[in-house]
Amino acid sequence: MAKIEILQVYDYLHSIPELGFQEVKTSTFLAEQLQKFGYKVTTGVGKTGVIGEIKGQxxxxxxxxxxxxxxxxxxxxxxxxxxxxxxxxxHCSMMLAAAAVLADKVRKGTLKILFQPAEEIGTGALAVIKDGALEGVDYILxxxxxxxxxxxxxxxxxxxNHSALAQVVIDIEGKSSHGARPHLGVNAAETAAVLTTAIMSIKLNPVKTWSCKVTAIQCGSVFNIIPEKAHMLVDCRAEDNTTIDEMLTKLQQAVDGIAVAMGAKIILTTPTGIIPAPQYDPEMVKLLADSIVxxxxxxxxxxxxxxxxxxxFHFFTRKYPKLKAGYLGVGAGATPGLHAVNMHLNKNSLQKGADVLVHAALKIIG
Ligand SMILES: [Zn+2]
Ligand SMILES: [Zn+2]
Incomplete structure (x- = not known):
């Protein structure tokens, strides 16, 4: 049985943080390790991703x-x-530790370890899907x-149970004029304000959890010129895919109505698309629950x-609805919270996460 020192792996990976699609040192290290454990390794999956594969007898x-x-x-x-x-x-440390232990234990079927790039910018999963990484996969954890x-x-x-998420960009084009002659222009700042009120008035089923809020308005710079352009960002979240679809429909209606009312041109886009809500397979949730216990x-x-x-991660089941997915949460005491500049976690809690992955994986391919 191959075994790796999970704390050393974590310390090393922690010392070489890289942005999405730039994970060169990280993926090179992970690929080398997988190779060492006996995996057939493919690199460059979705640009910087890595897949290790082992087939059972x-x-x-x-x-x-x-x-x-x-x-x-x-x-x-x-x-x-x-x-x-x-x-x-x-996550890479837990996964690599699990991969090391599982390397000589695959009895039936195939085990694939995917190190995915660019989760934070919401496009890494789509990139690996585009490269065919999920073809033929039956289960994913x-x-x-x-x-x-x-x-x-x-x-x-x-x-x-994550939320569905849409990052909406709204561009308003009005018409500039002298501040003394506002009737000759179309005020993009006021249009953004009216649209903000409309967005804050969107109502969806209160039984569901959802939120829709304006997080940025950029517009104008001086007192006496009616601004021509405004740029807005709207952060949209909902507990399921139907609710986020409904929210985007209502946003579009608000945009269309206010464009007519104000005489402005307003374009709504979702450059990163909608990040879907989870669709976990009950069997996989139970498998993880049993493994945790x-x-x-x-x-x-x-x-x-x-x-x-x-x-x-939830793009995988949206693109492959028959894929049976599960998703483990590992309490590691991350403080003060995820995405905080000074976030730190208890690396001593990671071994448990790796052990649960091994236990669950062996129920499928062991
Ligand atoms: Zn994050
Ligand atoms: Zn994250």
């Missing part, structure tokens, strides 16, 4: 285990800096560390959680 299903690799950009003391503030380094706000350090949950004991089991964050 007997026919059986294809199981994929997926971890994301990218870090986040910050400005620290006035200088740009990349940091692992979402803990994707911890993903994972994410959980912050202190979700579950206690050292506990694990068999499902993280078996590995970490009942006391460290936590019921599935709801989380307003998005995850591009």
């Amino acid at each position: 007997e026919p059986g299903p294809v199981l994929m285990l997926r971890a994301d690799m990218d870090a986040l950009p910050f400005t620290v003391d006035g200088k740009p800096e990349v940091r692992h503030a979402c803990g994707h380094d911890s 993903g994972l994410h560390n959980r912050p202190v706000q979700d579950i206690p350090d050292g506990t694990l949950t068999p499902a993280v 078996a590995v970490a004991g009942k006391a460290n089991y936590r019921a599935p959680i709801t989380n307003p964050g998005g995850e591009d």
